[in-house]
Amino acid sequence: MAKIAYVLNGPNLNLLGTREPEKYGRATLADVEKLCRATAKKHGLDVIFRQSNVEGEIVNWIQEAHAKKAAGIVLNPAGYTTTSIAILDALLAVKLPVIEIHITNIHAREKFRQNSYISKAARAVICGFGIEGYALAIAGLAGIVGSKAKR
Numbered sequence: 001m002a003k004i005a006y007v008l009n010g011p012n013l014n015l016l017g018t019r020e021p022e023k024y025g026r027a028t029l030a031d032v033e034k035l036c037r038a039t040a041k042k043h044g045l046d047v048i049f050r051q052s053n054v055e056g057e058i059v060n061w062i063q064e065a066h067a068k069k070a071a072g073i074v075l076n077p078a079g080y081t082t083t084s085i086a087i088l089d090a091l092l093a094v095k096l097p098v099i100e101i102h103i104t105n106i107h108a109r110e111k112f113r114q115n116s117y118i119s120k121a122a123r124a125v126i127c128g129f130g131i132e133g134y135a136l137a138i139a140g141l142a143g144i145v146g147s148k149a150k151r
């Protein structure tokens, strides 16, 4: 059975493609899900793809990923990046490989976006590649866990 990559998205990412296209592009979250599934398939991974505007729900999904023995987590924590010790604690507790991803280059934006609590638990951080960053994150996770597509 293929290993599972959890792809978790934080608050307001359900709006992707409908507002602020100059910052976040025109692709929707459904497009991101398709990209993740296609990339995961290439690398022999299954995907569980979710979005929530509720911090505790994201914490529960991180714990679920551990319980289901997932390969790892690709996480765009969005607005919780710089505030959520609860999400950081969950990531530290489950000890799964975590790839943090941001669509925009947070380091080229406002100062308040740059201090990520999540990075303290992340194996790698990808930002500024647009939604392509999700594909890079899944490929990177596959490399970390040694997952290869069957031919």
Ligand code: CA2
Binding pocket: 011, 012, 013, 014, 015, 016, 017, 018, 019, 020, 024, 076, 077, 078, 079, 081, 101, 102, 103, 104, 105, 106, 113
């Ligand atoms: O660049 C990213 O992926 C961010 O995680 C996006 C977050 C922002 O708070 C982070 O600093 C960087 C915002 C997500 C909100 O998504 C929207 C998408 C389209 C329209 C409005 C909001």
